[in-house]
Amino acid sequence: MGYRKTLPWLAAVAFFTTACSGASGTGPATAAGLSSASEEQNKALVLRLYSEAFNQDKTDVVRELVGADYVQHDKSVPGGADGQVKQFQDLKAKIPGAVATVKRTAADRDLVAVHWHASATPANEATGEAKVDLYRVGNGKLVEHWSITQTVPATTVSGNSLFSDQYQYPNGAPTLSEEQEETNREFAVTAYRKLSDGDAAVVDTSWDTSTTRRSRTEQVR
Template sequence: MLSHRFQSAFIAAALLVGGAFSASAVQAQQRDVAKEEANRQLVVNFYDRFFNKHEMEAADVIVESYKQHNPYVPDGKAPFVNFFKDTFQKNPQSRAKVVRSAADGDLVYLHVHSQRSPEQRGAAVVDIFRVQDGKIVEHWDVVQPVPEKSANGNTMF
């Protein structure tokens, strides 16, 4: 027979776990999957037009008050465009292949193979965009160079 203290702890743990599952189920029911998909498509289309085709007007989906978390790129739409306009002029063959994408709420996640030129190994990039009212308002990224040799047989993509 279980001690009273153990029974109380067991019941409390069961209630917490059950509550977590219930909260997850409610949260999943509240997701607007159609809106998330629209946000994902908005970002993927922007990314292709801007980073592959180098179409500066693709940045029309970015708000003027765009908040940037990459420490090398300034805040604001115009500074963002100018930064990459210069980069694209110096690297006209630069490309960024979106390998996978996902959306959750107002966030869109991209896993990207970015290269300044076809002969470079490039970098694995995870970009996170926040979308509000059909516009890109904020961005985070993590960039990892693709090494010449890997400690395993897996690719970064």
């Protein structure tokens, strides 16, 4: 079936969704019971990696933020602070003049996800690379990192950029309780797992296709 062409990318998205739900099933258990204040502190720590280390070339900030046993899952760089420095240097060599523009962040327990744009011309969202990084934070240090990257295309089938916000809540964005957030996480994880297992019918039951510019056939092709 045609939708299988999208499974490598969907698998990556499912991984991030699952990890942020605290239900990855592999690796160390996700820290439980962190307060919203702790999650905000974790986000602030991670964002320094982009605003200071990447955009201001402050390699000392990387060494300040990264733990001694930093586990790196990027295939092209080693672990530790030196590996994180190399990853940023390699990206800047690939995209001369690149700056990091953070588009979205999400924190859940000891995990922080960052959706960002690496480009020398950040005002043009059809340039550079779209990246999602996932960090684990432990004792005030970055201790583990995963990432996915996509080269930004000049155009998209939907007409939307890889970074724009298009969805509008009918009555404004809701304020969710922790219980409601957990329900949303479980819903998203279940939907992606079904799709990756080959259940294309889940698109009809779990995706609101009326909010996109593409037909359902285009979505699952």
